[in-house]
Amino acid sequence: MMIDARDSAADLDRRADFIIVGAGIAGITLALELAARHSVILLESGGTEADRETQSLYDGESIGLNYSLLGSRLRFLGGTSNHWGGWCGMLDDHDFATRDWVPHSGWPISSAELAPFQDKTADILDLGSGNFETEELVAREDHALLVDGSKVTHRMMRFSNPVTRMGEKYRNALENTPGLSVLLHANLVDLRLHENGSTVNSGQVRTLNGRSGRITAKHFILACGGLENARLLLACRSQARAGLGNDKGLVGRFFMEHPHVTAAELFALDQSWCRGQMALRRDSDHWFGLALAPTEESLAHHRCLNFRGQIFNVECETDEPITLRVMMEQAPNPNSRLRLSGSEDALGLPKIELDWRLNELDWHGIQCMGRLVGEALGAQGLGRVKLRNWVMEQDGSRIGFGSHHMGTTRMADDPAAGVVDRNCRVFGTSNLFVAGSSVFATGGAINPTFTLTALALRLAEHLTGLVR
């Protein structure tokens, strides 16, 4: 059932087993899983189409590296899936590990805990297959390979086809699943705690036309995107002065992106390896592509950060240097963060002030990427690599972003090191959970949506166990 919360006939004082806040990729995935057995209310700030007034609730200020808070997310049914690009891949196994040269690295879970959800995630995101193993597909003759595998290897990306728009794809299911109520134009603005200080009792809902209500549930899940999850926790100050789950001051810290850089040129001595590096290939009726990625051993040797590099075929046809486009891992950094600013949105919620920063390790990572690709090419006599001057000069104005918001409610086993536990429960609360890439402890060098969707499925399984 879908209800417009602005409608005066709509009852906004409701109750369910689960309240999910945000009908984006994570929220819709969770809602449909949980509604198979439980009553669920899915709150969505927007309607079925984009509208300027609702979108402006996402406005804020960026005081660090150049960033667009409005352009990097969408606020209506389906969330940012309404214009995501559909590139998908898996974090590497070693992305989950603690690395002694990367402070704050290490997840409390391993990649094996997400593996059972891989195929279903691929279905949800229309990837055709959840198999990201390269061996079989690249063994074919037309899939030429550069690498010898010791320094640089390949990782597979799959492409959502047709690109999944969650609001459209699941509209019918959202309207017709028994036990599921979707409240459109309903903004969560506060969470109220039981007097025990750890159980969330109710959520305050407000609409832009002035209506409000109080919803109660056994469990609450924030699925508002990687920036907004932290903003909401920080803004729930009516009973906890620093915000919910923020006793250790970690909410909003460790903001990570994937710095997108055109950082290097390849001077090929032999062009034959170049073609097919990033060309799209067909796997039945879906597409996949390959990206250059460092091996675990070479990362450890040079104390680098992870990366994915792409070379486009068209450049291999010329005698010009070949541009290497790279998506870098960003090191977890407590000083790269969002805070609440002094100004408020139309609902009275403090806006975000985002201070996205890179540190020395991040700059080392970009140089290191050049070194590793250069060594791989050099060792095989295929060419040389030149890093662009701005990399050597550490010019932050050349750093692009991927609209990947990670780390602001990071996962840890120790409450002193993170905001949520391994089951995505907010530390210090008994029934408040977070879904989305804000829980990533590190971001690897791959687009985040595949992982966050798998995590949402894993969370649904965990929550179902709790309410059995």
Add this chain to the structure above:
Amino acid sequence: MNRRELLKTGAACGLLLALPLGCQQTLRLHDWNTLAKWTTGLNTDQVKALGKSAAALQAAPQWRGELPDLPMVNWLQEGAGSAAGPESLKHALGSESRQQFASNQSVILDGWVISRLEAALCALAVT
């Protein structure tokens, strides 16, 4: 390229100058610039620019004074030293350079990722 890397590179360069007579004769047939171009695949201007940067970074006495590392001595004596003509020298330089890349012995100079041997050859090309 930092100072430590450069000093190691200097060792490679010093070794090239201290080759046994037969080897030096073979090398003299080819100027450093040609050897650097053969090995890196870069053009004369690029080699010169890199060589200037390498040379500018180092203070000659310390550079030359660095102790050579043994594997490099062996290679120069057994590899380049025994190279009979340009083709085998080219081959020997190329294979040593590839070997250095494979064993993480690269340097970043003016943004270029090159092997230590290549950095030495480029420096010699301008000195």
